[in-house]
Amino acid sequence: MSTPKFRLGILVNPYAGIGGALALKGSDGKEIREKALSMGAKKQANEKMASALQAVCALNTQVEIKTAAGEMGESVCEALGLPCHVRYTPKAEQTEGADTEAAAKALLDDGVDLILFAGGDGTARNICNSVGERVAVLGVPAGCKIHSGVYTVTPSAAGQVVAMMIRGELVSEMDAEVRDIDEDAFRDGKVIARHFGEMRVPNELTYVQAVKMGGREDEALVLDDIVATVTEMMEDEPETLFVMGSGSTVGSIMEALALPNTLLGVDVVQNGELVASDVTADQLLSLTENKPTRVVLTVIGGQGHILGRGNQQLSADFIRRIGKDSLLVVATKQKLQALEGRPLRLDSGDAALDAELAGPTTVITGYKDKVLYPAR
Numbered sequence: 001m002s003t004p005k006f007r008l009g010i011l012v013n014p015y016a017g018i019g020g021a022l023a024l025k026g027s028d029g030k031e032i033r034e035k036a037l038s039m040g041a042k043k044q045a046n047e048k049m050a051s052a053l054q055a056v057c058a059l060n061t062q063v064e065i066k067t068a069a070g071e072m073g074e075s076v077c078e079a080l081g082l083p084c085h086v087r088y089t090p091k092a093e094q095t096e097g098a099d100t101e102a103a104a105k106a107l108l109d110d111g112v113d114l115i116l117f118a119g120g121d122g123t124a125r126n127i128c129n130s131v132g133e134r135v136a137v138l139g140v141p142a143g144c145k146i147h148s149g150v151y152t153v154t155p156s157a158a159g160q161v162v163a164m165m166i167r168g169e170l171v172s173e174m175d176a177e178v179r180d181i182d183e184d185a186f187r188d189g190k191v192i193a194r195h196f197g198e199m200r201v202p203n204e205l206t207y208v209q210a211v212k213m214g215g216r217e218d219e220a221l222v223l224d225d226i227v228a229t230v231t232e233m234m235e236d237e238p239e240t241l242f243v244m245g246s247g248s249t250v251g252s253i254m255e256a257l258a259l260p261n262t263l264l265g266v267d268v269v270q271n272g273e274l275v276a277s278d279v280t281a282d283q284l285l286s287l288t289e290n291k292p293t294r295v296v297l298t299v300i301g302g303q304g305h306i307l308g309r310g311n312q313q314l315s316a317d318f319i320r321r322i323g324k325d326s327l328l329v330v331a332t333k334q335k336l337q338a339l340e341g342r343p344l345r346l347d348s349g350d351a352a353l354d355a356e357l358a359g360p361t362t363v364i365t366g367y368k369d370k371v372l373y374p375a376r
Contacts, residue, residue, distance in 0.1 A: 003062075003376065004355060004358045004359070004376050005062055005063055005064040006062060006063045006064070006113055006114075006165065006166045006359065006360075007063075007064050007066065007110075007111060007112045007113045007114075007359060008056070008063050008064070008065050008066070008112060008113065008114055008116060008162065008166070009065075009066050009067065009104075009107035009108075009110070009112035009114065009115040009116065009135075010049070010053075010065055010066070010067040010073040010076070010077065010084070010115075010116050010117075011067065011068055011072060011073055011100065011103050011104060011107065011115060011116070011117040011118075011127070012045050012046055012049050012068075012071060012072050012073050012076060012117070012118045012119070012142075013045055013072075013095070013100055013117070013118065013119035013120075013122075013123040013126075013142070013143075014043050014045050014046060014071035014072065014095060015043060015045070015094070015095065016045040016118060016119040016120050016122075016123055016142040016143040017044055017045060017120060017142050017143045018042070018043055018044075043071070044142065045118045045119065045142040046071060046075060046076045046079075046118070048118050048140050048141070048142040048155040049073075049076050049116075049118040049140055049142070049155070050076050050079065050080060051140075051154075051155035051156050051159070052116065052118070052140045052155040052156060052158040052159040052162070053076065053077075053080055053082065053159060054080075054156070054159055055156070055159030055160055055162065055163040056082065056159060056162060056163060056166065057080055057081070057082065059163060059166045059167065060081075060082055060083070062166050062167075063166050064085070065077055065082055065083065065084040065085065066084070066085050066087050066107055066110050066112050067084045067085070067086060067087065067107075068086065068087065068088040068089070068090070068099075068103040068106075069086045069088065069089040069090065070089075070090070070093075071095075072088070072090060072095060072099065072100075072103060073103075074086055087103070087106040087107055087110050088102055088103040088106040088107075090103075097122065097123075097125075097126045100117075100119070100123055100126035100127065100130075101126045101127075101129050101130045102130075104117075104126065104127050104130035104131050105130045105131070107135075108130065108131045108134060108135055111356065112135060113135070113136070113165070113359035113360045114135070114136045114137065114138060114162065114165060114202065114360065115127065115131065115135060115136075115137045115138075116137075116138050116140065116158065116162055117137065117138075117139055117140065118139070118140040118141075118142040118155075119139065119140075119142055119143050120141075120142065120143010120146060121143060121146065121147050121148050121178070121179060121180040122143065122180060123139075123142075123143060124139055124148040124150050124151070124178045124180070124199075125178060125180050125196050125197075127150075127199065128178045128196060128197045128198075128199055131199070132197065132199070133175070133198060133199060133200050134325060135200070136173065136199075136200045136201065136202055136360065136362075136372060137150060137199050137200065137201060138150070138152065138158055138161060138162065138201060138202055139151035139152065139158070139201075140152070140155045140158045141153075141154070141155065142155075147179040147180065148176070148177060148178045148179050148180070149176035149177045149178075149179075149201070150176045150177075150178060150199050150201050161202055161203070162202075164202075165202060165360055165372065165374075168341065168343060168374040169341075170333075170336060170337070170371055170372075170373055171202045171203065171360075171371060171372045171373075172202070172203040172369075172370070172371050172372070173200055173201065173202055173203065173362055173370040173371055173372045174200075174201055174203050174370070175198045175199070175200060175201075176198060176199055176200075176201040177195060177197075177198055178195070178196045178197045178198060178199060179194065179195055179196065180194060180196060200362070202360075202372050219332060219334055222332045222333070222334075222365070222366055223249065223252055223332060225366040225367035225369070226249065226252075226253075226330050226331075226332070226364055226365065226366060226367075227252050227253050227256045228256075228367050229364055229366070229367050229368060229369075230242075230253050230296060230328065230330065230364065231253065231256055231257065233294075233328075234257075234269065234271070234272065235272075237292070237294075238270070238271040239270075239271075239291075239292055240270070240291075240292040240293065240294055241268055241269070241270050241275065241287065241288055241291050241292065241293045241294070242268070242269045242270065242293075242294050242295075242296060243266060243267075243268055243284065243288070243293060243294070243295040243296065243314070244261070244266065244267045244268070244269055244296050245266055245295060245296055245297045245298065245310075245311040245314065246262075246263065246264055246265065246266065246298075246300060246309075246310035246311045247263075247297075247298040247299070247300050247310065248263070248298075249298040249299075249330050249331060249332075249335075250296050250297075250298050250330070251263055253296065253330075254267065254269075257269065257272055259272075259273075259274045260274065260277065262277055262278040264310055265277075265278040265279075265313070266278065266279050266284065266311055266313040266314065267279070268284070268287055268288075275287065279313060280313060281312070281313045281314075281315040281318065284313055284314070284315070284318055285315070285317060285318055285321075288318070288321075288322070293322045293326060294322075294326050294327075294328055295314060295319075295322065295326060295327050295328065296328045296330060297311070297314075297327060297328065297329050297330070298329065298330050298331055299329075299331045299335050299336070299339075299344065304339045304342055304343065304344045304345050305344075305345040305346075305347060306329055306344050306345065306346065306361075306375065307319070307345075307346050307347055307348045307354075307357075308345070308346070308347025308348060308349065309345075309347070312349075314348075315348075315349075316348045316349055316350035316353045319348060319353060319357070320350075320353055320356075324356070324357055327357075327361075328364060329344070329361055329362065329363045329364065330363070330364045330365075331363050331364075331365060332365060332366075333365045333366075333371065336363065336365070336371070336373055343373075343374040343375055343376045344361060344363075344373060344374065344375035344376075345375070345376070346358060346375055346376060354376070357375065358374075358375055358376040359374065359375065359376075360372040360373070360374055360375075361373055361374070361375040
């Protein structure tokens with residue numbers, strides 16, 4: 001079976017940053033863009049995206065690129081010789097924020113693993129409006145204002161992070177803030193920045209010094225952090241059913257809740273109470289019908305399985321119904337490193353579903369600490 005390709009979404013705001021060199025204090029709004037263009041401003045966002053994509057060119061056989069038409073992504077891909085599939089076409093030549101939002105939504109609906117976008121804080125707001133935290137994003141800095149935490153320090157740095165993900169390397173994930181300033185106030189000499197939301201952002205691997213590979217005590221402390229993260233989520237979502245999969249890591253969560261655990265089975269917990277123990281696939285479908293549901297999974301066995309080993313009760317019908325966003329994968333970084341680069345394994349019994357779930361997967365590895373790790 002061939003290895004699934006990394007599904008990369010590329011999105012460019014071609015007008016990002018055009019007001020900067022002309023001291024227009026931003027590029028938001030049709031009037032500002034028209035003024036900048038009339039003053040001879042040059043669009044540079046695609047050049048910055050090209051710089052980021054240089055690292056991807058050598059990996060083009062391992063990636064499938066989805067993008068928007070023309071200067072919103074297609075043109076830079078063609079210039080670099082990167083095959084791409086157009087998923088959105090703007091109605092007018094001068095694109096607006098609504099085009100960015102519509103294009104981002106189209107890429108999300110097409111199942112990309114990451115949206116790489118070029119722009120500034122206004123573009124980040126548009127992306128956030130469309131995708132929120134449902135897919136990882138990474139910003140190539142190209143705007144006048146870069147107050148948001150979703151951007152890398154340079155365009156080429158973004159390319160390096162994306163290349164790591166395409167190669168299947170372990171990449172940290174963080175929740176990054178989207179901020180923007182009031183451009184009208186800025187032009188009056190006032191900096192008024194507002195918080196508009198958060199998005200999931202891949203980050204370079206920085207945890208190596210934080211987790212010592214040799215000691216059981218360190219491993220136990222990290223496991224406690226994972227348990228604390230999941231139990232806090234349970235407290236914050238009292239109406240949600242948490243389906244607890246097999247494995248010792250999941251067993252540690254049940255122990256912290258002082259609940260009996262079926263080590264080689266599947267239990268259901270709600271609001272800190274055991275709802276059902278050692279359920280069958282049919283029972284699980286019935287129990288969770290029309291109810292908010294999350295599934296807690298961990299790596300089973302030396303081959304890295306998260307589905308299909310010890311948790312066959314999690315049927316393809318059940319997983320498809322609750323969706324990928326409802327899967328909470330938990331594992332220590334030591335356990336992930338022990339895979340020596342092998343991906344997390346999906347064996348739901350439904351090849352089409354496995355393909356839908358494949359790609360970079362968020363793994364909870366500590367207290368509010370996550371990494372992106374490939375699954376297939």
